[in-house]
Amino acid sequence: MAALAGIVAVGAGPLAATARQTTASAPAAAAQAAASITIMARDYSFDAPDAVSAGPVSFVLQNEGQEEHHAQFVRLNDGVTLEQFGAALRQGPAAAFPLVTFRGGPSVTRPGQTSFEVTLDLEPGTYMMLCFIESPDGVPHLAKGMVRPLAVTPSPTVVMRDFAFDVPEIRAGVQTVRVVNQGPQPHEMAIARAPDDVTPEQIAAALERLEAPPPFPMENLSGMQALSSGLEGWVTVDFVPGTYVLLCFVPDPATGLPHVALGMYAVVTVR
Incomplete structure (x- = not known):
């Protein structure tokens, strides 16, 4: 012994x-995987890893912008490409809904604040982080570029x-x-x-x-x-x-x- x-x-x-x-x-140079990830939200972008491993992953959103933000995760349905999703999204958010499955994410977070931790059990696939919140001018943040892909690898x-x-x-x-x-x-x-x-x-x-x-x-x-x-x-x-x-x-x-x-x-x- x-x-x-x-x-x-x-x-x-x-x-x-x-x-x-x-x-x-x-x-891969840009790939990361983690059980706990902090998403940095700014006006109007997300800073987050390019990839995570499938399984339980915890997310918090830290809002460094001047407006409220959230991070809605959607998984592209099997067979849907990023190009198809982008083309549908340009027609309006509702046009893209049939192409994705909504997978949760950190909810609305005020400027300078950090969201509650949200844990998702992610299956492999291509995901998008979206912010649907509208600016005072009535334009949703995703239309201003607040969209980010996330690869979930096995x-x-x-x-x-x-x-x-x-x-x-x-x-x-x-x-x-x-x-x-x-x-x-x-x-x-x-x-x-x-x-x-x-x-x-x-x-x-x-x-x-x-x-x-x-x-x-x-x-x-x-x-x-x-x-x-x-x-x-x-x-x-x-x-x-x-x-x-x-x-x-x-x-x-x-x-x-x-x-x-x-x-x-x-x-x-x-x-």
Whole structure:
């Protein structure tokens, strides 16, 4: 146990398994993903990320303008293009309504104020942020340019099984990761970070020789506690480039060993 504790400061046991490594791709320059986003509203524009990961996302609107603003999210219906939506919107807001699904958003916020936090469970697709409020001249803010697209990309999904992690590509940056337990037993996803000078191969070798103290420390970054079979959750992590390890320490009823000792770990490289 002391050997494994030296790696991630939690349970241990003998381990005999081969390494599972996933190499991630570089992030798109403008893309961001977050569980909590502040939208900056001005006269007449929104300042917000270009993209977020699907799943629960919390938004607040900070009004830095001289007029009231809100942020109405709409999702373009499948098959509708931005060009089609824009052409309909130029005919008047009501002409665009059949092309979209209204998805909520922070409500009317006075100048210099911040809205209540609004949490939306977003599915992948193309969204628009709109402000329908009219200026004193009777022109709605969206007609003055207060329109901004938002791409909602599929969340990276980690699948937990008996006894393995299936890990997709994970980009550097803030990522909301969907965690799904498809195994019969409960599983957790502890996340640890390796030192920059440690390779995935060295991590795998250390995890295969838990009877000996590891030659390097691992930083425990938290993660997702145990989920019963068939359940899922989301965890938001600010991934910096480097090497990470996913581990499960839930004990196996048959052997009494933590699942990591039965091979339930994954080495993940984020670039």
